[in-house]
Amino acid sequence: MSDSVFIDGAAGTTGLEIRDRLAGRSDISLMTIDDSRRKDAAARREALNEADYVILCLPDDAAREAVTLIDNKRTRVIDASSAHRVAPGWVYGFAELEADQAERIANATRVTNPGCYPTGFLALVRPLVRAGLVPADWPLCVNAASGYSGGGKAMVAEFEQGGTDTAFRAYALGLAHKHAPEMTRHAGLAYAPIFAPSVARTYRGMLTEVPLHLHAMPGAPTLDAVREVLTEAYADSRVVRIGDGAPAAITIEADAGKDRMTLHVCGNADTGQARLVATLDNLGKGAGGAAVQNLNIMAGLDPVAGLAL
Template sequence: MTSVFIDGAVGTTGLEIRERLAGRSDISIALLAEDRRKDPAARREALNDADFVILCLPDDAAREAVALIDNPRTRVIDASSAHRVAAGWTYGFPELPGQAEKIASAARVANPGCYPTGFLALVAPLVSAGLIPADLLLSINATSGYSGGGKAMIAEFEAGGSTTAFRAYALGLAHKHIAEMTQHAGLTHAPIFAPAVANAYRGMVVEVPLHLHALPSRPTLAAIEDVLRVAFDGSTRS
């Protein structure tokens, strides 16, 4: 039986992963008791004993957890943004060209971010096919539900602390997802990213506007749809 240790199992992401794995008869989930969760020795032992470790932690804590693993057997899936553009880590988006094979054998996998998943699904196949030049200047309009903001934001919205239906943020254009989007789409320039949160628990809309007549290859909408259809043919990702 495969053993999985979820570091950060009491957070929003950790709780959902536990729920998804709970019905698996081929997986045993290792958890630390409340009084041992922040004990470095207990964490080190759990991290090194598991076949797979899933990190559901803030970025600095995720880096710290990886540093505690001192055996080559433990494989890591990091749900934070700490390692998404880091050397030695495989980006966990299997629909990108060649990624499924890399993920299957990787010791270190960085789970894609929410916004980057939507952006890369739209843009990466078009860049790869040559319909979007790598140096094209792009913008991203995106809105997510408040659950993506973690416990504090969930509490704020559900307690009635936010009366707005739509709130833009990251107006300084320095959102941490930008490097991930740029690198894994194969872009030369970072896109302008304008995210917002809506007064809905879950869901996401990601839009990347394109002036088709301004693209060098002058693709039709049908041509773009064909590239995306081929790129995700047979995909079971939901």
């Protein structure tokens, strides 16, 4: 018997990615609303309450509203918006973040997908904070670039229909991005990192970098020590992997089209400086792939079913 899934917002960028990953699976049954009733509030409420699992691919306010429409205790929710990422009562849907995180997801009724940028940042930083290599009050910076699909349909249209001819654009220069509280909370930090996001002229892909002055940190941890902590943290993961050696270059498209994430420990051992780099697909492990992974875990299925690794 298959589990029923309703994607609220299935026509959006993330919704389409999730639907593609679930298509053709015999263990999942996708529920849809007939086109003639798509704007019917009663039909939407009915679907939200009939499904075993609901995946919300909506703007934040609409996601909050959708949750209030579910009036039973059976339907379980995965929210792909940023509405509930630091909200009480919601389990953070990053299965590799802590030793018991997958178990917490499996038992949850409300799971919030991580943001695409926080996914790379947390994968690099959280194990180091947990191990004591990076103090919780250390001033951190994170520089990141995403494919323009991360901005949804409006940004896709801007880049593909002549709205802009830029190759690279930095934004959120006022340092008040909504991802900052999520990064701070789930990394276990005392202060928010300086978050410097940007968008590049490529449809999908993401590169997130955390530079570290290891020589100035308590205990002056080495590059090898950092690599050892990250390798141990993800030793059993089929989704997060550690890159081999120190590559000459790392591209934003390195994991585009995949649902995995790759972490690199680069730097100069003589100067005690490090560049920690995560590559992922902003639509994969950063969005749709993560939602499907969480769905699989909640439903007791193979966590990587339907994913491209």
